[in-house]
Amino acid sequence: xxxxxxxxxxxxxxxxxxxxxxxxxxxxxxxxxxxxxxxxxxxxxxxxxxxxxxxxxxxxxxxxxxxxxxxxxxxxxxxxxxxxxxxxxxxxxxxxxxxxxxxxxxxxxxxxxxxxxxxxxxxxxxxxxxxxxxxxxxxxxxxxxxxxxxxxxxxxxxxxxxxxxxxxxxxxxxxxxxxxxxxxxxxxxxxxxxxxxxxxxxxxxxxxxxxxxxxxxxxxxxxxxxxxxxxxxxxxxxxxxxxxxxxxxxxxxxxxxxxxxxxxxxxxxxxxxxxxxxxxxxxxxxxxxxxxxxxxxxxxxxxxxxxx
Amino acid sequence: xxxxxxxxxxxxxxxxxxxxxxxxxxxxxxxxxxxxxxxxxxxxxxxxxxxxxxxxxxxxxxxxxxxxxxxxxxxxxxxxxxxxxxxxxxxxxxxxxxxxxxxxxxxxxxxxxxxxxxxxxxxxxxxxxxxxxxxxxxxxxxxxxxxxxxxxxxxxxxxxxxxxxxxxxxxxxxxxxxxxxxxxxxxxxxxxxxxxxxxxxxxxxxxxxxxxxxxxxxxxxxxxxxxxxxxxxxxxxxxxxxxxxxxxxxxxxxxxxxxxxxxxxxxxxxxxxxxxxxxxxxxxxxxxxxxxxxxxxxxxxxxxxxxxxxxxxxxxxxxxxxxxxxxxxxxxxxxxx
Amino acid sequence: xxxxxxxxxxxxxxxxxxxxxxxxxxxxxxxxxxxxxxxxxxxxxxxxxxxxxxxxxxxxxxxxxxxxxxxxxxxxxxxxxxxxxxxxxxxxxxxxxxxxxxxxxxxxxxxxxxxxxxxxxxxxxxxxxxxxxxxxxxxxxxxxxxxxxxxxxxxxxxxxxxxxxxxxxxxxxxxxxxxxxxxxxxxxxxxxxxxxxxxxxxxxxxxxxxxxxxxxxxxxxxxxxxxxxxxxxxxxxxxxxxxxxxxxxxxxxxxxxxxxxxxxxxxxxxxxxxxxxxxxxxxxxxxxxxxxxxxxxxxxxxxxxxxxxxxxxxxxxxxxx
Numbered sequence: 001x002x003x004x005x006x007x008x009x010x011x012x013x014x015x016x017x018x019x020x021x022x023x024x025x026x027x028x029x030x031x032x033x034x035x036x037x038x039x040x041x042x043x044x045x046x047x048x049x050x051x052x053x054x055x056x057x058x059x060x061x062x063x064x065x066x067x068x069x070x071x072x073x074x075x076x077x078x079x080x081x082x083x084x085x086x087x088x089x090x091x092x093x094x095x096x097x098x099x100x101x102x103x104x105x106x107x108x109x110x111x112x113x114x115x116x117x118x119x120x121x122x123x124x125x126x127x128x129x130x131x132x133x134x135x136x137x138x139x140x141x142x143x144x145x146x147x148x149x150x151x152x153x154x155x156x157x158x159x160x161x162x163x164x165x166x167x168x169x170x171x172x173x174x175x176x177x178x179x180x181x182x183x184x185x186x187x188x189x190x191x192x193x194x195x196x197x198x199x200x201x202x203x204x205x206x207x208x209x210x211x212x213x214x215x216x217x218x219x220x221x222x223x224x225x226x227x228x229x230x231x232x233x234x235x236x237x238x239x240x241x242x243x244x245x246x247x248x249x250x251x252x253x254x255x256x257x258x259x260x261x262x263x264x265x266x267x268x269x270x271x272x273x274x275x276x277x278x279x280x281x282x283x284x285x286x287x288x289x290x291x292x293x294x295x296x297x298x299x300x301x302x303x304x305x306x307x308x
Numbered sequence: 309x310x311x312x313x314x315x316x317x318x319x320x321x322x323x324x325x326x327x328x329x330x331x332x333x334x335x336x337x338x339x340x341x342x343x344x345x346x347x348x349x350x351x352x353x354x355x356x357x358x359x360x361x362x363x364x365x366x367x368x369x370x371x372x373x374x375x376x377x378x379x380x381x382x383x384x385x386x387x388x389x390x391x392x393x394x395x396x397x398x399x400x401x402x403x404x405x406x407x408x409x410x411x412x413x414x415x416x417x418x419x420x421x422x423x424x425x426x427x428x429x430x431x432x433x434x435x436x437x438x439x440x441x442x443x444x445x446x447x448x449x450x451x452x453x454x455x456x457x458x459x460x461x462x463x464x465x466x467x468x469x470x471x472x473x474x475x476x477x478x479x480x481x482x483x484x485x486x487x488x489x490x491x492x493x494x495x496x497x498x499x500x501x502x503x504x505x506x507x508x509x510x511x512x513x514x515x516x517x518x519x520x521x522x523x524x525x526x527x528x529x530x531x532x533x534x535x536x537x538x539x540x541x542x543x544x545x546x547x548x549x550x551x552x553x554x555x556x557x558x559x560x561x562x563x564x565x566x567x568x569x570x571x572x573x574x575x576x577x578x579x580x581x582x583x584x585x586x587x588x589x590x591x592x593x594x595x596x597x598x599x600x601x602x603x604x605x606x607x608x609x610x611x612x613x614x615x616x617x618x619x620x621x622x623x624x625x626x627x628x629x630x631x632x633x634x635x636x637x638x639x640x641x642x643x644x645x
Numbered sequence: 646x647x648x649x650x651x652x653x654x655x656x657x658x659x660x661x662x663x664x665x666x667x668x669x670x671x672x673x674x675x676x677x678x679x680x681x682x683x684x685x686x687x688x689x690x691x692x693x694x695x696x697x698x699x700x701x702x703x704x705x706x707x708x709x710x711x712x713x714x715x716x717x718x719x720x721x722x723x724x725x726x727x728x729x730x731x732x733x734x735x736x737x738x739x740x741x742x743x744x745x746x747x748x749x750x751x752x753x754x755x756x757x758x759x760x761x762x763x764x765x766x767x768x769x770x771x772x773x774x775x776x777x778x779x780x781x782x783x784x785x786x787x788x789x790x791x792x793x794x795x796x797x798x799x800x801x802x803x804x805x806x807x808x809x810x811x812x813x814x815x816x817x818x819x820x821x822x823x824x825x826x827x828x829x830x831x832x833x834x835x836x837x838x839x840x841x842x843x844x845x846x847x848x849x850x851x852x853x854x855x856x857x858x859x860x861x862x863x864x865x866x867x868x869x870x871x872x873x874x875x876x877x878x879x880x881x882x883x884x885x886x887x888x889x890x891x892x893x894x895x896x897x898x899x900x901x902x903x904x905x906x907x908x909x910x911x912x913x914x915x916x917x918x919x920x921x922x923x924x925x926x927x928x929x930x931x932x933x934x935x936x937x938x939x940x941x942x943x944x945x946x947x948x949x950x951x952x953x954x955x956x957x958x959x960x961x962x963x964x965x966x
Contacts, residue, residue: 036860040758047753050746053829054774057785061777081347081624112680120674121681130681132950133688138886139946140691141917142779142893143924144939148691154379160334171691174684176883180838183879187845202662202670218841225775225834225883232778235892235921242336243364245350259334259362264778268893269365271784272511273343274534286781293776297769367925461816466901468718468926494926497717497903505817505912506901507787508922515787516817519795 065287068280074288078245078266084277088285090247094162094261095289097248098241099231101166102173107223109170110177111212114219117178118185119207131182137175145171146236154240162248162260165241172233173226180225184218185211220300228293234264243269263289331605333361337371337384338470339509340528341407341589344624345384348617352609359605368470369494375401375592381602383592386470387494388571399596403570404637405588406613408561408627410529411475412539412552412585416517417441417456423540424449424549427584430542431483433460433524435490436499441522449543456522459503463516463525466506468494474587475526481575482584511535529553530625544584545576556583557627566636586627593641610641692943695936702933703940710937716903723934725941727903731913732945735824735899736888743828743888744881747835751877754836755843756865768840775833783897786826791817791898794825798910812908818900821909826894831884838883842876843869878957882950889946892921916942 072087079086113130121127149168154160188211196206212219242259243266249255263285270282342365349361366374368385375383376396384406394401413430415423425433429445432438438445442457465472473494480487490496498504507516510531517523517537524540529552532539541549550556560577574586591610597603614634621628629637662670702710706723713724750771754764798815805811815821846869854864870877900912901922916938924935 032860032863036862039862039866043749043753043758046746046749047758050750050832053790053825054771054832056789057774057777057782057829058770060785060789061781080350081343081620083347083350109680109683112677113684116677116681120677126678126681126685130685132947133685135882135886135950136943136947137684137688137691138883139889139943139949141890141920141939141942143917143921144691144695147924148694151694152690155377159379171687174687175886176834178684179879179883180841183838183876184841184845187842187876189847200661202666204670204673205662205666207673218845221772221837221841224772225837228772228776229887232776232781233893234778234780238364238366242334242362244362245346246332246360246362258332259364264780265364267778267780269342271780272339272509274511274514274531275343286778289778290773290776294769294773297772369926369928370924463817466818466896467922470926491717491720493718495716495718495923497715497720500904502813502904502911503816504902507818508896508901512787512897519787519792520817 061283061287061290064280064283065285068284069287073281073284077247078261078270079277079281080245082275086277086281088261088263088266088281088288090244091261091263091266091285092288092292093248094241094244095231095263095292097256098162098165098169098237098260098262099227101163102169102230103223103227105166105170106173106177106226110174110222110226111181111219113178114181114185115207115211117182119211120203130178134175134178137171138179140171140175141235142172142233143235143239145169146239149236150239157257159257160240160242160259161257162241163256165237165260165262168236168240169230169233172236173223173230176226176229177219177222180222181215181219184215184222187218188214217301224293224297224300227296231289231293232264234268237262237265238268241265330357331359331601333359333381333602333605333609335362335371335382335384335591336364336366336374336380337592338368338386338589339365340368340386340409340470340587341384341626343530344407344617344621344626347620347624348613349609351616351620352612355612356608359608361609367468368473369468372592381597382594382606384589385592386587386589387473388588388590389592397594399594402593402595402641404591404593404610404641405566405570405572405629405633406591406610407618407621407629408557408586408588409625410552410557410560410583410586410627411471411478411526412529412532412537413524413542414514414517414527414532414537414539415524416521416538417458418521420450420453420455421538422551423453423538424543425540426543427482430540431479431486434462434479435483435485436462436501436504439503458522461520461523462498462504463513463520463523464498464504464506465495465513465526466508469509470494470589471510471526471528472496475585477573477575478585528625529557533625542584544582545578546580546582548580550581550583552583553625556581557586558630559583560586561588561627561633562630566633570637570640607641611638614638614641692940695939695943698933699936699940700933702937706934706937710934711941714903714905718931721930724903725916725919725938727905728914728916728919728938729941729945730905731820731899732889732915732917732942734913735820735827735895735915736885738820738824739827739831739888740881740885742824743831744835744884746828747832747880747884748839748877750832750836751839751843751880752865752869755840756861756869768837771833771836773833774829775837779830779891779893780897782826782830783894786822786894786898787818790822790825791815794822802910809907810909813906813911815910816912818898818912819910820899820913823895823898823900823913823915824909826898827888827891830891830894831887834887835880835884838880839873839877842873842880845876846872874960875957878953882953885949885953886946889942889949890917892917896921916945 075089076087117127145168149164153164192210193206196210244259244261267282267285270278345363353360368387371383374380388403426449439460441455476492476496480492507513510527513525513527514535517525539552541551543549559579559582563577563579564572564574566572618628712726714726715722715724754768795815801811802814851864854868895915896918899918901914902912920935
């Protein structure tokens with residue numbers, strides 16, 4: 001920062017020369033302090049303004065969804081047409097399974113790539129290309145991720161399945177994980193890394209023992225954002241996992257290579273039906289989805305903190 | 309922690325104990341009959357413990373694609389299948405009309421119930437020619453109603469859909485100007501006025517209709533009925549004003565004889581009390597099914613829907629198939645495979 | 646640390662890597678490089694899949710596809726100019742609104758404006774909003790946003806209708822509701838990543854600024870933000886990417902109309918929404934055209950990222966004096 005932007009303290013000393021020494025107190029009416037206070041007021045106003053729609057969405061979710069939330073809703077199978085009652089238990093299981101599998105694919109790949117981008121080859125041509133690739137992939141419409149997984153998995157295996165859905169979700173998660181993890185790793189102070197090198201660590205050891213643990217909070221943010229987005233996407237799942245009104249686990253064991261229910265597709269289906277029962281369930285399912293992500297979020301932050 | 313994991317594993321493995329294999333049928337396609345199909349399939353599965361049926365509404369086109377790619381066991385379409393699509397399926401396709409439905413014109417005009425719309429009027433509204441509710445032609449057809457001097461906002465479907473296909477087929481049949489203009493299709497080029505708004509799916513159209521005073525739009529009758537929307541009485545070919553729901557649909561179906569390949573269209577039904585906009589909706593089955601168990605299950609399913617299932621149709625807002633039609637269809641299905 | 650376990654002399658503080666360390670190092674670096682290459686391969690594979698289906702469409706329609714405004718499936722006329730316009734207009738608006746408020750939120754939550762516990766609660770709430778399914782945002786937009794802004798929009802139209810951006814009435818779905826909802830959707834992403842960037846700035850940097858007599862906001866605007874700039878820019882890139890590709894919520898709120906208009910209230914179209922709304926029912930002809938549109942969208946994302954990168958480099962150069 002250039003010295004011209006901060007007027008030297010001496011300037012004000014001269015004005016207050018009559019008192020014993022320079023005064024450290026800002027008069028609130030003096031120009032720079034006034035500007036700062038106005039900005040604070042502005043920031044408060046902006047934060048409140050931004051919070052209103054945020055809380056409006058949450059409010060709508062809680063009010064409409066909460067009224068239908070019950071044990072029955074969490075463990076029963078989806079109702080059809082005129083039926084009353086019912087729930088979305090299979091959709092919860094399906095979402096957990098597919099998001100879990102998707103994370104299992106995207107998180108290692110994402111962190112591995114970020115390690116390469118931040119530590120191993122930050123200035124190589126491959127790194128530049130990968131960065132552009134990841135940024136371009138952030139703009140991939142979710143429906144294309146679904147179409148891609150459809151062509152790659154569903155057409156090849158001949159059936160809709162949970163792994164196909166997981167792949168589509170992984171494609172959506174990877175760019176977020178890579179870009180956030182890279183930024184987090186770049187922020188690790190050079191001093192700690194140099195100290196480790198000085199002790200004789202190999203590059204991998206520095207990464208495993210220093211960089212990754214220090215960057216963990218930032219990496220977790222990226223993973224959480226990716227998971228949150230993946231859990232709520234409908235279009236890719238419609239082309240890969242379709243939907244099912246039955247449980248994933250049934251006589252014969254866990255059947256993954258079948259159409260799988262998910263909360264996002266259930267919400268899409270039910271919100272479009274003219275029956276009150278289904279619409280209420282759709283709202284309850286939205287609330288449950290948000291609560292699941294909240295739970296994973298809190299759990300991961302607690303786990304991340306324990307390492308320190 | 310370890311004990312919890314073991315307990316969970318045990319819980320999950322309990323189902324392993326039962327050895328019975330269920331036949332699982334998967335289908336996808338039109339959203340028009342989705343509420344009815346999901347009710348049918350669920351009650352069928354609860355009566356037949358060894359068969360479970362899943363159906364996902366993604367659109368007739370997507371369903372046909374799935375069917376051609378063999379990623380589903382059956383599909384559903386509001387527009388049957390074209391010859392070139394049938395040609396892509398090795399072994400041939402059996403088209404089965406399962407039910408029929410009507411398309412209603414829902415509107416949001418305060419204080420006006422039982423709006424009557426003559427043919428040229430509703431065609432004119434959707435062409436963008438008639439733009440105000442106080443238009444003399446509308447007034448002439450509804451002498452008792454107090455029509456406000458309000459702009460007509462037309463709500464159409466944003467997504468490509470079989471419902472649009474059926475509606476535009478009908479409009480093309482009754483209006484030459486429509487035929488030459490926007491034409492027929494799952495999406496068409498609507499008049500470019502800012503009074504034409506689009507919303508996706510039936511519920512999007514319904515929501516926009518409810519929020520916009522002076523709006524009119526087309527929705528599936530079943531949807532309109534359960535959303536308790538005001539629906540207009542339309543003038544049919546014989547000049548009568550018929551309300552959607554009730555006998556109007558059955559009369560419309562009765563007016564057309566099913567050809568051998570079971571593809572029948574009803575662009576402009578005859579019949580004194582026929583409702584003018586109705587359509588069959590088909591189930592698409594493979595003529596040659598690799599898995600005999602699935603083939604048998606499918607036959608049972610179709611049979612159920614054509615007999616027991618029809619009893620649910622009227623209540624859910626669809627048109628039950630006339631006896632003659634369902635008999636023809638059952639014969640055709642029995643001969644397949 | 647394991648390096649001490651392999652140290653040559655007991656009690657040594659440092660030591661050379663053992664053979665196992667050496668191979669593990671090589672293996673890990675290889676895997677990391679492979680992961681990076683995998684991402685590139687993924688993008689290439691996706692482009693190939695889309696390109697393959699789009700090729701006939703490109704051959705038949707060529708460049709005119711990008712400049713035509715009519716979308717008539719029946720007659721085979723396709724043009725995506727309104728969709729390109731709508732995509733850029735809505736995403737840009739969303740980025741300006743969502744990005745600005747997201748960064749302000751991030752500053753608000755990391756610069757001691759709130760007691761720490763409250764800040765954590767706030768932060769978690771904002772992150773939660775990233776989890777809300779896009780369908781729900783679409784429904785919220787239809788049921789809450791549109792009715793809420795309709796009266797304001799119509800009064801703008803009545804009094805200021807001669808200004809092009811207020812040129813039409815708001816009859817339901819349109820550009821402004823869609824952009825507003827999109828801004829809310831990207832705000833959590835921008836806020837979360839910006840918070841991380843700001844938190845990474847060492848405290849002593851801020852202390853130094855205070856020590857020189859800076860006011861609170863001078864410290865934030867002239868010291869913290871520039872230091873965290875790359876992280877914040879990354880947040881904006883993620884947000885913009887999400888805005889460009891958002892499908893479900895925009896499909897419900899943009900109005901799917903092929904009109905080119907400057908007005909904030911008129912219905913519009915975006916490439917992603919076009920894809921989502923037409924793909925399920927598309928016949929083989931239309932699928933090719935839609936894949937062509939998808940390629941165009943990816944191309945736009947690429948161009949915007951290149952432009953953004955160039956701006957960052959220029960800005961960095963200026964800061965360095």
